[in-house]
Amino acid sequence: MTEISNVARLSEPLKFAYWVPNVSGGLVVSTIEQRTGWDFEYNKKLARIAENSGFEYALTQTRYAASYGADKQHEATSFSLALLAATERLKVISAVHPGMWHPGVLAKYIITADHISNGRAAVNIVSGWLKDEFTNFGLEWLEHDERYVRTEEFIKVLRGLWTEQDYSQSGKYYNITDFTLNPAPVDVPGRAHPEIFFGGNSTAAQATAGRVADWYFSNGKDLDGFKENIAGVVAASGAAGRGPEGALPSPKFGLNGFVIARDSEKEARDTLREIVEKAHKPAVEGFRAAVQEAGASTKDGKGMWADSSFEDLVQYNDGFKTQLIGTPEQIAERIVAYKKIGVNLFLTGYLHFQEEAAAFGQDILPIVRELEADLARKNGTELDLSRTPAANAGTTSKLVNA
Numbered sequence: 454m455t456e457i458s459n460v461a462r463l464s465e466p467l468k469f470a471y472w473v474p475n476v477s478g479g480l481v482v483s484t485i486e487q488r489t490g491w492d493f494e495y496n497k498k499l500a501r502i503a504e505n506s507g508f509e510y511a512l513t514q515t516r517y518a519a520s521y522g523a524d525k526q527h528e529a530t531s532f533s534l535a536l537l538a539a540t541e542r543l544k545v546i547s548a549v550h551p552g553m554w555h556p557g558v559l560a561k562y563i564i565t566a567d568h569i570s571n572g573r574a575a576v577n578i579v580s581g582w583l584k585d586e587f588t589n590f591g592l593e594w595l596e597h598d599e600r601y602v603r604t605e606e607f608i609k610v611l612r613g614l615w616t617e618q619d620y621s622q623s624g625k626y627y628n629i630t631d632f633t634l635n636p637a638p639v640d641v642p643g644r645a646h647p648e649i650f651f652g653g654n655s656t657a658a659q660a661t662a663g664r665v666a667d668w669y670f671s672n673g674k675d676l677d678g679f680k681e682n683i684a685g686v687v688a689a690s691g692a693a694g695r696g697p698e699g700a701l702p703s704p705k706f707g708l709n710g711f712v713i714a715r716d717s718e719k720e721a722r723d724t725l726r727e728i729v730e731k732a733h734k735p736a737v738e739g740f741r742a743a744v745q746e747a748g749a750s751t752k753d754g755k756g757m758w759a760d761s762s763f764e765d766l767v768q769y770n771d772g773f774k775t776q777l778i779g780t781p782e783q784i785a786e787r788i789v790a791y792k793k794i795g796v797n798l799f800l801t802g803y804l805h806f807q808e809e810a811a812a813f814g815q816d817i818l819p820i821v822r823e824l825e826a827d828l829a830r831k832n833g834t835e836l837d838l839s840r841t842p843a844a845n846a847g848t849t850s851k852l853v854n855a
């Protein structure tokens with residue numbers, strides 16, 4: 454039995470996001486058949502299916518060069534904007550690298566995207582691991598923890614320019630003087646500004662996210678692994694005075710998981726086995742070499758991919774570790790076990806995105822909601838379903854079959 458952590462938010466329904474496949478090759482480095490496209494038309498249809506299946510968010514990936522066979526990549530901010538324009542309710546989180554962008558330029562870009570989408574733009578600030586992307590562009594490659602120093606300043610500039618007039622900030626990396634961005638972001642009830650997600654696993658990443666991010670995103674983890682990450686983020690957030698009394702609310706938690714839902718557990722496990730058996734070995738090994746620039750390069754050697762096996766790396770964000778693999782009931786139970794330890798959002802990936810995202814909404818989500826309602830009731834509260842996006846199953850099946 455998983456114990457309920459004091460950061461779990463039992464009355465708030467879990468939120469669901471999916472990885473936008475805006476790079477080629479799907480989400481697993483394997484020659485197994487994947488009916489997942491990376492082009493815009495495929496993604497436009499996927500986004501519409503997702504928003505009609507109960508997904509609240511989509512997350513794009515930022516990648517400028519191939520590294521593990523993902524040899525074609527669409528740029529994340531423009532792709533996100535196009536998906537926002539093609540949907541009605543989906544929030545699209547665009548991944549961005551400090552070091553590639555000036556935060557003032559990004560702040561302005563996202564305000565425009567926010568107005569075009571009526572308040573649905575968000576960002577995922579990623580500090581980078583693929584050294585060649587920076588050095589081959591002639592950009593400086595900062596040492597690991599220093600990347601997070603820059604990221605923290607970057608996020609402060611974003612938030613400052615989104616919420617204040619005549620904003621000034623001076624620091625090691627950015628100097629902003631008396632700047633007012635007009636228009637401001639859209640005024641959305643319950644949202645101070647476009648949401649700031651943050652991806653990273655190392656000790657420095659947890660500390661930075663705890664101080665300044667709205668959302669902490671982690672690679673796939675088992676329950677104990679994620680508990681450890683949450684503790685690191687919570688400690689930093691507490692030390693920074695965040696919470697009900699503080700200037701910033703406490704951060705929320707998102708976790709990556711690769712979903713393999715099949716009629717029987719055996720079928721799901723067989724699919725996982727086939728993905729791994731058909732792994733593209735040189736690409737996975739090449740990836741392993743490149744990610745040594747991430748958590749493994751730090752003093753404590755902790756962080757993303759630092760303890761990943763060959764099998765883990767076949768899903769390059771460690772999505773198998775979360776173990777969302779089995780029947781819809783088993784997956785729903787596992788999801789709610791993570792809610793108990795404090796997960797607020799699941800970031801999901803699939804072999805065949807359009808069909809499996811629709812199936813997730815149809816077969817898994819209703820069970821999750823039932824389990825969440827039970828859990829809330831047993832703990833003396835109610836699940837507030839008015840906070841979930843409306844799914845429209847009828848429309849979804851028409852979209853998938855179109």
Ligand SMILES: Cc1cc2nc3c(=O)[nH]c(=O)nc-3n(C[C@H](O)[C@H](O)[C@H](O)COP(=O)(O)O)c2cc1C
Pocket residue numbers: 513514515516548577578579580581582583651652653654655656657658670671672709746747748749755756757758800
């Ligand atoms: C959910 C999530 C999404 C990410 N997306 C990207 C991305 O699109 N592009 C990128 O270069 N890195 C991405 N990253 C990687 C982070 O930028 C960072 O380099 C990585 O987490 C290693 O961090 P660590 O060294 O602090 O453990 C992502 C990380 C997470 C957890």
